Amino acid sequence: MGESGEAHFAAFLPAGEVEDDPWFGNGFTNPTGAEIHLVINKHGPLITRRAGEMLNTYRGGCTDKSLPPSFPETAKVDGESGPNDCALVQAAIFQQDME
Numbered sequence: 001m002g003e004s005g006e007a008h009f010a011a012f013l014p015a016g017e018v019e020d021d022p023w024f025g026n027g028f029t030n031p032t033g034a035e036i037h038l039v040i041n042k043h044g045p046l047i048t049r050r051a052g053e054m055l056n057t058y059r060g061g062c063t064d065k066s067l068p069p070s071f072p073e074t075a076k077v078d079g080e081s082g083p084n085d086c087a088l089v090q091a092a093i094f095q096q097d098m099e
Contacts, residue, residue, distance in 0.1 A: 044084025062086035
């Protein structure tokens, strides 16, 4: 993120089956009709030595108690727990309908 406060994000997931990952349900088999959910998770105050993990895992730095019970177990073990109370702070849903 720059001084302007803006951030840019990008990701890539090829169409097809996504094995052993409950986040993707039935896979990514219909990219032109996909519904994408972007959720922002607050990890609390920066733990300097764990900054990369806090940015790149779901659990990094969070207490286990602060993780939503509805999230899959794979998310709850993604990263090391820590002292911070974490929270889901924002979500956006993008629907792609290209007929």
